[in-house]
Amino acid sequence: MKEDKDSRWFELERVPKDYIFSKEYRPQNVDSPACNSIPVIDLAITTKPVNIGHSQPAVEEIFKASQDFGFFQVINHGIPEKKVTDAMDVLKEFFDMQSKETATGGIPRKRGYIYTSSTDFMKDGVYLWRENIKHPCHPLEECVHLWPDQPTRYQEVIAAYLVEIQKLSSRILDMICEGLGLKQGYFKDTSEVQLLSSNFYPPCPDPTLTLGILPHYDPSLITLLYQGGSTGLQVMKDGQWVNVGAIPNAFVVNIGNQLEIISNRKLKSVKHRVVTSANETRRSIATFVNPSPDCIIEPAKILVNELEPSVYTASQYKDYVQRNKAFGDYTTAIQSALQSES
Numbered sequence: 141m142k143e144d145k146d147s148r149w150f151e152l153e154r155v156p157k158d159y160i161f162s163k164e165y166r167p168q169n170v171d172s173p174a175c176n177s178i179p180v181i182d183l184a185i186t187t188k189p190v191n192i193g194h195s196q197p198a199v200e201e202i203f204k205a206s207q208d209f210g211f212f213q214v215i216n217h218g219i220p221e222k223k224v225t226d227a228m229d230v231l232k233e234f235f236d237m238q239s240k241e242t243a244t245g246g247i248p249r250k251r252g253y254i255y256t257s258s259t260d261f262m263k264d265g266v267y268l269w270r271e272n273i274k275h276p277c278h279p280l281e282e283c284v285h286l287w288p289d290q291p292t293r294y295q296e297v298i299a300a301y302l303v304e305i306q307k308l309s310s311r312i313l314d315m316i317c318e319g320l321g322l323k324q325g326y327f328k329d330t331s332e333v334q335l336l337s338s339n340f341y342p343p344c345p346d347p348t349l350t351l352g353i354l355p356h357y358d359p360s361l362i363t364l365l366y367q368g369g370s371t372g373l374q375v376m377k378d379g380q381w382v383n384v385g386a387i388p389n390a391f392v393v394n395i396g397n398q399l400e401i402i403s404n405r406k407l408k409s410v411k412h413r414v415v416t417s418a419n420e421t422r423r424s425i426a427t428f429v430n431p432s433p434d435c436i437i438e439p440a441k442i443l444v445n446e447l448e449p450s451v452y453t454a455s456q457y458k459d460y461v462q463r464n465k466a467f468g469d470y471t472t473a474i475q476s477a478l479q480s481e482s
């Protein structure tokens with residue numbers, strides 16, 4: 141272990157025992173190759189005209205990927221690379237500025253964000269190998285000034301990134317809508333609120349002992365994730381953990397629990413986790429596209445019939461989040477931050 145008192149929590153030669161998971165949680169296949177079958181969908185082709193009555197090929201690809209995997213990646217998505225690299229840079233600066241002393245463990249009253257260091261997360265007494273920042277993003281103009289003001293470009297750069305994410309998520313949701321046979325705009329109310337969650341996973345001396353994020357399902361409608369060409373994200377497929385490929389400038393999209401409910405389980409919300417790496421730093425920006433807290437989530441009427449009865453009961457989104465402790469120990473803090481912004 142380094143003696144330097146300024147060194148950060150992860151600058152260690154060995155994994156401290158507080159970060160070592162029991163055998164049942166430890167990842168088995170951290171070095172296995174990426175799974176080539178997680179679909180990569182080219183959104184550029186959707187600009188070509190298609191015959192009336194025929195879906196764009198991407199609509200069918202997205203629908204099938206959402207049924208089979210609950211996960212896919214999109215390329216040629218139209219988001220300018222500079223907006224994304226600026227966001228990644230500003231978040232890198234933000235995490236570089238944090239130190240042990242600034243770990244908060246809660247949302248301070250006057251701040252519209254929550255920063256958590258590795259020791260703020262615990263599962264059965266074990267810490268995760270990551271730092272995280274979360275904040276509400278809706279309505280953008282009302283919450284932007286509550287985000288970190290250091291680095292000074294943070295608010296401007298992240299707001300510009302989120303404007304692009306909102307456009308991309310509505311485009312993808314329009315395609316999912318068409319795939320499900322729902323009327324256009326069906327997801328307008330259920331996709332109103334965005335929650336940004338950015339992660340920093342430093343290199344770990346022994347990735348076979350630790351986890352970046354525990355296996356979980358997203359409580360969102362959909363999630364758009366930028367992973368900056370790094371590895372570490374794993375998805376459960378047919379009982380096995382498979383690695384999501386690192387494709388520079390792609391976005392990973394996954395179906396969240398709310399879309400699984402609305403689609404009456406035609407589309408799947410799939411379990412995923414993040415493993416650590418011995419030499420690579422992973423940084424990611426997840427944007428959860430969520431219903432507003434009062435929105436009622438239930439299977440779409442036209443997807444329910446005698447042969448396919450409703451598999452879920454209706455529930456307000458805020459009740460769902462509380463009941464399922466959707467953000468773990470921070471559920472209440474995040475709920476109240478989202479409530480006060482909406």
Ligand SMILES: O=C(O)CCC(=O)C(=O)O
Pocket residue numbers: 337339353358365367373412413414424426
């Ligand atoms: O960092 C990642 O890639 C995973 C993030 C994630 O799964 C989440 O925030 O829900």
Ligand SMILES: [Fe+2]
Pocket residue numbers: 356357358412
């Ligand atoms: Fe997730």
